[in-house]
Amino acid sequence: MIIGKSKRLFDSAQKKIPGGVNSPVRAWHAVTGVPRFIARGKGAHVIDIDGNEYIDYVGSWGPLILGHAHPYVTGALQDALRQGTTFGAPTERELQMAETVCRLIPSIEKIRLVSSGTEATMSAIRLARAFTKRSKIVKFDGCYHGHADGLLVKAGSGVVTLGLPDSPGVVPALAAETLVARYNDITGIERIFSKYGNKIAAVIVEPVCANIGVIPPASKFLANLASITRRYGSLLIFDEVVTGFRLSPGGAQEVYRVRPDLTCLGKILGGGLPLAAFGGRRDIMNLIAPLGPVYQAGTLSGNPLAVTAGLATLQQLSRHGTYQTLEKKGKYLAESFAKVLAKYKTKATVNRAGSMMTLFFGVARVSNADEARQCDREKFARFFHGMLERGVYLPPAPYEAMMISLSHSNADLHKTVAAFESWCRSDRH
Ligand code: KE4
Numbered sequence: 001m002i003i004g005k006s007k008r009l010f011d012s013a014q015k016k017i018p019g020g021v022n023s024p025v026r027a028w029h030a031v032t033g034v035p036r037f038i039a040r041g042k043g044a045h046v047i048d049i050d051g052n053e054y055i056d057y058v059g060s061w062g063p064l065i066l067g068h069a070h071p072y073v074t075g076a077l078q079d080a081l082r083q084g085t086t087f088g089a090p091t092e093r094e095l096q097m098a099e100t101v102c103r104l105i106p107s108i109e110k111i112r113l114v115s116s117g118t119e120a121t122m123s124a125i126r127l128a129r130a131f132t133k134r135s136k137i138v139k140f141d142g143c144y145h146g147h148a149d150g151l152l153v154k155a156g157s158g159v160v161t162l163g164l165p166d167s168p169g170v171v172p173a174l175a176a177e178t179l180v181a182r183y184n185d186i187t188g189i190e191r192i193f194s195k196y197g198n199k200i201a202a203v204i205v206e207p208v209c210a211n212i213g214v215i216p217p218a219s220k221f222l223a224n225l226a227s228i229t230r231r232y233g234s235l236l237i238f239d240e241v242v243t244g245f246r247l248s249p250g251g252a253q254e255v256y257r258v259r260p261d262l263t264c265l266g267k268i269l270g271g272g273l274p275l276a277a278f279g280g281r282r283d284i285m286n287l288i289a290p291l292g293p294v295y296q297a298g299t300l301s302g303n304p305l306a307v308t309a310g311l312a313t314l315q316q317l318s319r320h321g322t323y324q325t326l327e328k329k330g331k332y333l334a335e336s337f338a339k340v341l342a343k344y345k346t347k348a349t350v351n352r353a354g355s356m357m358t359l360f361f362g363v364a365r366v367s368n369a370d371e372a373r374q375c376d377r378e379k380f381a382r383f384f385h386g387m388l389e390r391g392v393y394l395p396p397a398p399y400e401a402m403m404i405s406l407s408h409s410n411a412d413l414h415k416t417v418a419a420f421e422s423w424c425r426s427d428r429h
Pocket of ligand 1: 023024025026061115116118119121144145147206210211239240400
């Protein structure tokens with residue numbers, strides 16, 4: 001495979017951009033090799049700067065549930081562009097977006113648009129602390145909610161642990177306000193609340209994990225979280241930046257029938273442009289400035305182009321049968337991979353939720369971050385490169401999610417399975 005241009009660009013990029021990339025995972029440190037510089041995308045395919053074409057399962061880490069350059073989205077953007085790009089003033093489109101999201105996700109009675117998932121979760125946590133007048137936050141080991149200081153914490157020793165900074169620059173005193181629990185472990189949560197309950201402002205959770213690989217919630221886990229937080233007067237925040245509009249029109253909370261107090265959205269919400277949001281109960285959201293005292297702001301919040309792309313995407317997703325189609329594609333791919341793994345007696349497990357999935361090599365079950373970390377990362381790196389050589393572009397990290405879009409054709413899926421079987425046959429380690 002010719003990758004000379006990507007190599008040259010990557011060498012140059014590293015001179016001016018830390019690690020040569022504008023977000024760490026794009027540097028391929030987990031799989032090594034030369035990150036491909038992408039020239040363009042079309043449907044389920046991307047073409048790199050050297051002209052190599054791949055079936056894409058990164059999907060820009062989630063937003064592109066319709067695929068690349070969907071004509072309905074690009075057409076809407078072309079119309080919007082002619083009217084200008086940003087005004088720093090309210091627009092009708094922002095109201096349309098707010099009304100659409102509140103209709104799709106009934107737990108969201110009011111919503112504030114922002115520009116990234118990090119902003120959304122950071123703001124939701126500030127709001128939860130203001131509303132409850134408490135300072136502690138509970139997050140789960142393996143869940144990622146963006147890079148706000150208070151969320152870049154890791155579990156200390158033991159199960160009920162005060163957070164420790166997971167990055168230089170995070171102040172230990174702030175990290176200590178975040179408690180880290182084990183996903184799918186309701187006993188652990190009960191223990192944390194029995195010790196800190198009246199100090200806990202909120203629990204923030206990915207209702208389906210996507211940042212330690214895909215890990216669905218155990219039965220009743222989310223419902224138990226909702227009842228515990230209610231019992232102690234804490235808030236439940238669903239970080240649906242990934243799952244929102246991915247798993248269903250109403251996100252994971254519709255699938256699992258659990259109503260959080262606040263929800264964070266992103267990725268698909270912007271249809272590939274920078275848009276995210278936080279929203280929820282009216283009595284909580286009314287604390288947000290300028291109505292209330294909790295300050296939150298953004299120059300490009302609710303940007304007209306991003307809202308246009310998001311509305312066009314949500315409109316396409318509202319078409320009949322969309323989520324049945326996504327479920328069928330995801331089911332086919334996961335089951336086909338499982339059949340190949342069995343045929344070649346390769347120890348691995350496939351975790352899937354709708355149109356997102358992760359292969360964990362060397363383990364039989366992954367229900368929390370500790371189990372995920374037992375997986376064979378070397379084998380994953382070989383899997384990544386083996387698939388890349390066969391024209392399939394996977395997330396370049398073992399703890400991410402393959403994203404299937406509506407534009408992945410049956411031919412794309414069959415080719416992907418054939419590539420996987422060919423690699424499994426060759427990788428007899
Ligand atoms: P952003 O600030 O990257 O828009 O969103 C942060 C975020 C919040 N919540 C969840 C559940 C998320 O998955 C994310 C970001 N996801 C990663 C991929 N797993 C973004 C990719 C990257 O960091 O480059």
